[in-house]
Amino acid sequence: MRRFLKRWKKVLIGGFAICLFAFLTAAARLHAWGVDHVQQMTGDTRWQPDCLKCHMQAGIQPAIGSRHEDPYRSPAQLALSPDGRTLYVSASGCDKVLVVDPQAGKVQSEIPVGRHPFGICVSASGDRAFVANRWSGTVCEIDTAGRKVARTFPVGDGPIGVALGAGGHKLFTANYWSNDISVVDLASGQELTRLPAGRSPSCAVASPDGSRIYVGNQLSNPVPFRTSPVGEVTVVDANADTVAERRTFYNAHMIESVAVSPAAAGHEPFALATLVRPKNLVPAAQVARGWMITNGMGIMDLAGQPVRLASTAQEVPAGSNPTPATPAQVLLDDPNYFYADPSNVAITPDGKKAYVSHSGADIVTAIDMDRLWGVVEGDQANGRKGERRRIAADCALCNRLGVSKAFVTARIKTAPCPKGMAVSPDGRYVYVAARLGDKVQVISTEQNAVVRTIDLGGPPTESLRRRGERLFHNAGHTFQGQFSCRSCHPDGHMDGLIYDLESNGLGINLVQNRSLQLVNGTEPLKWSGVSTSFYRQCGMRFAAFITRAGPFDPDDLNALVAHIISIEPYPNIHRRPDGTLTDAQKRGKVIFERTVDTAGKPLPPLDRCSTCHSGPKFTDHKLHDVDTAGPMDTRRKFDTAHLVNVYQHTGFLHDGRAATMEEIWTKYGTSNRHGAVNDLQKEQLNDLIEYLKTL
C-alpha cells in the first residue's frame, strides 16, 4: 500500500487537486446560480440562498414561546365614564379591564375578566361597565365603584361588541362567530332573544337616545359566486327587540366600527361606519391606484331621518337606483398613499369632527364633517363628465382617490396599531388604544396631534412573536401602504373573498382566501401547493404577487413566520367541553371514518374521507384531483384543506363556490369522487357535517 501510495503520490495529489478545483468551481457556480435565483425570485439583493427555508416542507421555523407567555396588554377598545374622569380599557392580551385615570395618565387598577375581552361600554350613570369576552362567550358586568366583576352573563359565540339600550335595562352583544345579536335583560341576567345579524358582527353602538342599536358586520353577506361583496349594518329596534333594518354597503365589507352623531350637530343625525372596498373581482395585476384594496367610510342616515346624499356618492348594484336609505361611501386614501385597515370611528359631541383610526397605517385621520357633507351632498359628488354613466355601479365618488383631500384635516401618527377610540365629553380629547404599542394615546382635537401617551404597563422589549404580530398588522411593507396581512386575514382568519391572483393567469384559477388559524403543520400552503414553507409564501411570493414592494428582510420574515405559526384557533362551540360527541356527531364520525359503504361494499382508500383528511389537522399534505376543478381552473389537483374549525369558513372548495358544506357534495360533488357520499341519505350527510363542525 505504502509503495502504491509512493508510486502514485503525484497522480493522487493531482487528481485530488483537480477534484477539489472542480468541486469548488461547481460549488461557486451553484452558489452564484442560487444568488441569481433568489434575487430573481425576490427582486432584492439582501437575500442569500437558504434552500431549506423555501423548499423544505415545514422544515425550519423560528423558536417561539406560547402566546400566553407574553404579558402584553394589547388594548383593544376603550370607554369613558360619563364624567370623563375614568377610562376603561379592554386589554385583550392579558384578559383584564384596565381602569385608567386619563388626567394622571396612570393605570389605577386591573380587573380580571374573561378571555380576550374586546368591546366595552359604560352605563349612563357610570356605575356599571360591560365588557364582551370574545373567547369565553360571556359578558362581564363590572361594578365600577368596587372595581370588580359583579356578574357574568353567557351570550352568543364570540361576543365582540356591547351596547346598552334605552334606560340601560337591556344589553345587546354582537356575536362574531354565531352571526347574531344577543339581547340580555340586565335585571335577570337572562338572554331574552337572539337576532340574526349579517356575517361576523364586529361592533354594537347605541343611538343617542338608545332606541336603536347599530351593529357593523365585518365580512360580506353571502353573495352569488364572483359577485361584489355586500357589507351590512344591522339596525336593531332596541325597544321591540327586532331587526328594524339591514343597511347594505355594496362593494364593501370590513365594517368594524359605527359611530352615531348626536342630534345637536347642526345637521340631521347620521352615522359613520368604517369600511374597506376590495377589488377581489379584478385580476390582481398591480397595487397602484387602489387596484387591490381601498379604505373608506360609509355615511348613512339614522332610521326615519334621511340625509341628503348625492346619488353619485351612493353605490348600488348595476341597473338599480339608489334610495335615500342607500349609504354614501367615500375613500379615505390619497392617490399615492393608502391608509390601511380603518378600524374605529368616533365623532365629537358637536358632530363637527370625526376621527378614524387606521390600524394598518398607525394613523388617525381627522375629518371636518362640514366639509364631508359638502362632498357627499354637493357638486363634488357628481364626478367628471361621462363617468356617472360609464361606471356600472353609478358611484363616481366611491371609487375616487383624492376626494379625502377635501375633508381630511390631519393625519395623526400614533403608536402601533391604533384600534378603539373614545371622545371626552367636552370633545377636547380623543383617546386611542394603540393595541400593539400597549399604550393609550391622547389626541387634542384642537391641535390634531398626540399630546399625551399613557403607558399601560406592557413589557419594554418586543418578543419575536410580538414583532411578527406588529408586522402582520402593518401595511408598511406593501406598495404605498395599501393593505396589511391583516386586511385579508382579520384576526388571523379569512375575509371570505375569492381572489383572482395574477400569478395564476387572468380570470382563471380563482382562489378563496384561507384561514391562518392553526395553519402551522399543514404545509404545503396555497391551494396549488406551490409554497412549501411559510418563508417561501410570506417572503418571495408575497412580495412578488401580492404586495408588489420589496420583500421582508430576513429578520422581519422570521418574526412574521413566528407570529403566523402561533395564531391560535378560536374555541369551537360545536365541541362539548368534556370532549364527548352528540349522537349526530358520533354518527357523522362513523361515516367520516368508514371503510365500507352502506351496502357493506369496501370503499377504495381514496374514496374515504379519512384517507386524505388524515392526521392531527386532517390533511395528508398532498394534492388530489377529486373532481372539484371549476370551468376557470387550469389545474385539476388541489391541496387537501385542513379541517380545523372548518365550520367558521365562509365558503368551501378551493374557489369558494360552495356556499355551505352541503353544497360540496349536493351541488359540486355529484361525481362521487370527493369522498364516496352518493350512497348516503340526507340525514346521514347532515350527521357527517355535524361531525365536521367539531374538528
Added chain:
Amino acid sequence: MVIGTNEKQWMCQRHKRPCTGGAKCRCRRRRIGRARLATLAAIATAVTVLGAARWAVSAPGPVLISVQTVGGVSRIMAAHGSEAGSPFAPSLYAEADPEVSFDGKRILFAGKRGAGDTWQVWESDRGGGGLRQLTRAAGDASQPHYLPDGKILYRVAMGATNALYSAESDGAKPTRLTYNVDPLQETSILPDGRILASLSGRWCTLNQDGTGISPVTGDLAPAHHAEAPTAATPLATAPRPVPTGHASVIDPTKKSGKLFCLNSYLSDKATVAGLPDGAMRRVRVWTRSPQEKILGEAPIEPDGSFALELPPNVPLRVDALDAGGKVLASDPVWLWLRPNETRGCIGCHEDRDLTPENRVPDAIRRLPNKLGLEGGAR
C-alpha cells in the same frame, strides 16, 4: 536534547540544537514561520493604516456637491464646509448628474474621460477617492440613480430616443428596461420606489423593472422630482431614506406579456366617453421596429373590456375601432410590456384618481387574444 539514536544527524550547528539544517530542520521551519508571521503582520498593519488613511481622506464629513459650468463644460464641484469648491473628479473631462448613495458615502454620476468620449456612469467615494467607471454603453449614459435593491439605474442615448437600463452595483449585467419611442427625461426615484420621468412632456411613473409605465396619479410631479444640484443649491452627502423596493415578476425566459383593459369607454375624452354602448368593437395594436406596423386586432367586449397577450420588449400602441374598422379612439402614447408582465388599465385616458370598479370584466372570462405571437391572430 536527545532524539532517537541519530543525535548528530539532528544537531543544528548554528543553534547548537538537534537539527538537520535541511528541509526538515525545525529551526528553519520556525524561522520561516516567524518570517511569514512578520510578513502577515506587516501586511495587516499596512492595510489598516492605508484603510484608515483612505477613510480619513474619503470621509471628511458631509461634502457639498454642486454642478457648475466651467469653461463651457459641466463639472461637479465638491466643497467641505465653507471652503471653495474644487473639481470632484479632476481626472475626468466633464461630470454631471450626481446622486448620493443612500448611506451618504458614495457618489454616482455621469462622466466623460475626454472631450470626444461618450458619457458613462462613474462612481466614487464621497471624498472623490476610488473613482471607477461602471458602464460601457455604446451611447451616452447619463442620469444615474441608486436603486433600493442595490442596483443602479441609468439612461442610455439611442439615436433620437433613449432607454433606461439597470445594472449591478459594479455595472455588471446591464439590462434594458424601457422601449420608449420618445425620449425619457428627468428621471428620479420616488419614495415608493417607482421611477418618475418625463415622457413627451408628460410626467409618468414606472417600476424599477421597467413595468407599469403610466401617467402619474394625483399631484405627484413635479413636486417629487429632485432637481439637479447647482452652485446656488448644492447637495450635501448625507444619508437619506431608502425608497421602497420592488419584487419583480419579470421572467426573461417568457416570450409574452399581457395587457387588459377593464372599460374602454371610461375616459376623460368627451369623444370616447360619449360613444354609445357597443360602438367599440375591436382593438388594433401597433408596434414599431423601426417602422410602424400592425400586430393584429382583437375584439372589445360589450362591457368595454379586452385582454391581449403580446410580445414583450417592443413599443406598443392601441387603437379602438368600430364595426366598420373606423378608428374611434387612438392612443398616441407608446407603451411596452416586459416578459411575463401583466398590465391592467382601468379605462382609456380616464381620470387618474379613479380606482378600478370591482366587477369581473367580460374579457377575462376567456383566455387573452394572442397578437404578434406564435399561434396568435394576425
